[in-house]
Amino acid sequence: MAVQEAFLEDLSPSEIRALPHLFEFWALPHQLPPRNEWRTWIILGGRGAGKTRAGAEWVRAMVEGATPRMAGRARRVALVGETIDQAREVMIFGDSGIMALAPPYRRPEWLPQMAEDGASGAMRFWVAQMSALFGAGPISEVAAP
Numbered sequence: 001m002a003v004q005e006a007f008l009e010d011l012s013p014s015e016i017r018a019l020p021h022l023f024e025f026w027a028l029p030h031q032l033p034p035r036n037e038w039r040t041w042i043i044l045g046g047r048g049a050g051k052t053r054a055g056a057e058w059v060r061a062m063v064e065g066a067t068p069r070m071a072g073r074a075r076r077v078a079l080v081g082e083t084i085d086q087a088r089e090v091m092i093f094g095d096s097g098i099m100a101l102a103p104p105y106r107r108p109e110w111l112p113q114m115a116e117d118g119a120s121g122a123m124r125f126w127v128a129q130m131s132a133l134f135g136a137g138p139i140s141e142v143a144a145p
Contacts, residue, residue: 021103023057033058053096060098063125064106077131084135088121092133098123 011019019025024032031054033041041058043051062074081087091097092110102108108131112121123131 018103021101023053023061023101027054027057030054031057050096052090052094053101056091056096056098056101059131060102060106063131078134079131080134080136082136084133087133087135092123098131 008016028050030043030045031050043049043054045051059074059077059079061072062077063072064070065072079087079091081091093099099107099110106126108123108125110121110123121133123133125131
């Protein structure tokens with residue numbers, strides 16, 4: 001407890017305000033992406049294991065840079081859920097979804113009318129990256145970004 005208190009005492013007011021949005025600080029080890037190169041990351045867990053939060057934070061990390069005005073590595077992201085409704089209600093607007101986790105000054109804009117390539121909506125992140133929302137279906141129906 002003393003180490004945590006000392007750490008917090010050394011933070012500036014703006015660093016303290018940013019702390020809730022620094023997922024790497026709060027995440028459990030299984031919620032962080034693998035450190036080595038990977039193409040598929042599977043998080044197995046029951047209800048409440050933090051799967052949605054880990055995915056939402058990873059998407060944010062891919063589209064947002066390390067500093068407020070920096071863009072991330074990904075320009076376009078496909079968010080695919082079992083159904084479009086589930087994807088929207090859980091991945092976008094759920095308690096651990098992207099909209100709930102984004103700091104107010106970096107909250108993306110939900111654009112339901114921007115459906116293209118079979119998507120059912122899109123999000124525009126503040127750094128102009130886009131994500132498209134898809135329901136799972138035959139692979140030929142999903143034109144990934």
